[in-house]
Amino acid sequence: MSNTIESIEIIDAQIHGPVPGKPFDESQTGQEDLWAVELAREAMDAAGVDIALAVTSDGFVEVAHERYPGRFPGVHTFMHNRTDHVEEVMRIAAHPAMVAGRALIGDANKGVMRPEFFEGKFEPIYETAEEVGLPIFNSTHGGCAHIAGVAERHPGLTLIVDHIGVAQHPVSPPETMGWAPLDDLVELAKYSNVYVKLCGGPLLSKQNYPYEDIWPNLNRLFDAFGYDRVMWGSDYTRPRSADLPLGDRPRRRGITYSENLNHLLHSDHLTYDQKVKVLGGNVRKLFNLPPISQNWGPPPMMWSMPG
Numbered sequence: 089m090s091n092t093i094e095s096i097e098i099i100d101a102q103i104h105g106p107v108p109g110k111p112f113d114e115s116q117t118g119q120e121d122l123w124a125v126e127l128a129r130e131a132m133d134a135a136g137v138d139i140a141l142a143v144t145s146d147g148f149v150e151v152a153h154e155r156y157p158g159r160f161p162g163v164h165t166f167m168h169n170r171t172d173h174v175e176e177v178m179r180i181a182a183h184p185a186m187v188a189g190r191a192l193i194g195d196a197n198k199g200v201m202r203p204e205f206f207e208g209k210f211e212p213i214y215e216t217a218e219e220v221g222l223p224i225f226n227s228t229h230g231g232c233a234h235i236a237g238v239a240e241r242h243p244g245l246t247l248i249v250d251h252i253g254v255a256q257h258p259v260s261p262p263e264t265m266g267w268a269p270l271d272d273l274v275e276l277a278k279y280s281n282v283y284v285k286l287c288g289g290p291l292l293s294k295q296n297y298p299y300e301d302i303w304p305n306l307n308r309l310f311d312a313f314g315y316d317r318v319m320w321g322s323d324y325t326r327p328r329s330a331d332l333p334l335g336d337r338p339r340r341r342g343i344t345y346s347e348n349l350n351h352l353l354h355s356d357h358l359t360y361d362q363k364v365k366v367l368g369g370n371v372r373k374l375f376n377l378p379p380i381s382q383n384w385g386p387p388p389m390m391w392s393m394p395g
Contacts, residue, residue, distance in 0.1 A: 091360045093353055097380065098137045099368035100349075101285050102163075102225075102250070102321030103128055105144035123340050125155060131324065133386040134274040134327065135345040138368070139377060141321070143190055143225070153185035156385075159188040163225060168192060168204040177216040187375040189213065190250075194229030197265030200253035201231035214238055219247035223374065225285065230264055233272035233381040239279035246374065248283045249273060250317070252309065256288040258330045267292060267305050271328055275313035279392040283374070284313055287321035290343045290351060291330060297343075306357070315362045315363040319370045322348045 105124040106299040112120060132140055142149050142160040149162035163197060166173060166189050191213055195207040204210065217224050223246035225233055231251030239247055253273035255264035276282045289306060295298035309318060319331065327343035339388045352358065353367060 094341045096353070096360075097139075097368045097372070098321075098353070098363055099371040099377070100137050100140035100324075101248075101319040101371050102134070102143050102287055103132075103140045104325050105142070106131065106325050113324065119178075121145070121151040124148050125152045125160070128160070128283075129156065129385055131345050134244070135294060135324075135349055137322075137333065137345075137349065138169045138384075139371075140374075141187065155193060156381075158381060159384045161242055163188045163190050165178065165190045166210070168202050168209055168246065173210075173212040174216045177213055177222060177310065178220065181217075181220040181222040187223070188225060188248075188379070189217060190225040190227060192227050193234070194227050194231050194255075195257070196229050197257045197261075199230050199260040200256075201228065201234060203239050214242050214245060214301045219243045220323050223248060225250050226234065227251070228253060228269075229260055230269045232269055232276065234258045235276055235282060236279070239276065239282050240283050243279075244282055246283055247279075249276065250285050250321075251323070252284065252289065254288075254292070256291050256326075259326065265292070270305055270308060272310060272311040277317075283317045283319065283370075284309065285321045286352075288317050289325050290329065290348060292329055297347045298355065303357055310362075315365045316370060319374070320352060320367050321393060324348055339357075365376065366386075 102366060106127040108123060139159055141163050142152060143163040146164065149160065152160035164186055166176060177189065180189055193202055193210055193211050195202050214224065225248045227250045228235065232249050235247060235249055235343045252270065254267065254269045256267050273284065289302050290299045293302050295301050322345060324345040327348055330342040331340065353363060358366065367380065
């Protein structure tokens with residue numbers, strides 16, 4: 089296979105379930121997961137994304153697994169207010185459509201760590217996940233320094249720090265937004281079981297596409313973790329709703345899925361081999377994903393042109 093960007097398998101390490109631009113009406117009740125799966129598939133096809141880890145509802149994952157087996161590996165979210173974490177982790181680890189869990193140890197709306205983290209409420213998740221080999225994404229929202237203790241207590245557990253470790257617009261408060269937590273993230277590189285999700289970088293840019301001003305910080309990330317422990321994730325429904333970047337536009341559209349991908353895919357800052365790893369290869373290896381299928385789409389043309 090030639091070393092061209094067209095030959096790179098693109099795997100998105102994070103999407104959430106998209107919703108229609110307008111609320112559902114009564115006739116569509118009960119079809120929400122089906123709509124969400126097809127909206128996600130269409131967005132992925134348009135942007136050129138082959139596989140996306142679905143960090144969303146179990147219902148979405150079930151429908152996606154039935155319609156497009158292997159295209160939407162599921163990531164189950166473990167909430168701070170649950171009490172059955174051991175059983176929950178065991179169930180997700182045994183689920184054929186799930187590949188990982190996510191611990192919401194940070195409060196996105198406030199940009200701080202949840203008190204339940206310090207109370208040890210998440211420890212049963214980490215302990216059981218280490219036992220059964222379930223990787224855990226960690227939404228720290230600026231508190232990534234606290235992952236150090238988890239990595240030390242559970243050296244056999246694969247830990248992925250979400251969103252480059254920082255709190256990000258448009259969910260977290262504006263005053264929490266910035267690169268400051270990157271210093272803490274870089275310190276985590278000494279733990280071989282810690283990986284990073286490169287997600288939301290463009291939101292931290294002061295420029296339009298291709299967001300060149302973020303590269304000094306991305307280079308710090310790669311210098312620390314290398315190119316084998318960083319995985320790109322779009323989280324495309326969140327940047328799409330942002331007020332950024334600034335600039336002249338006919339309508340507010342945030343950062344599009346294609347811009348989110350292409351600022352890395354078409355960048356001269358990464359070599360071909362580095363792009364292969366960061367844009368899909370690391371996710372495939374870490375989660376042992378099945379081969380892509382030619383049955384995933386795009387859908388066939390359903391109409392004929394007038395002759």
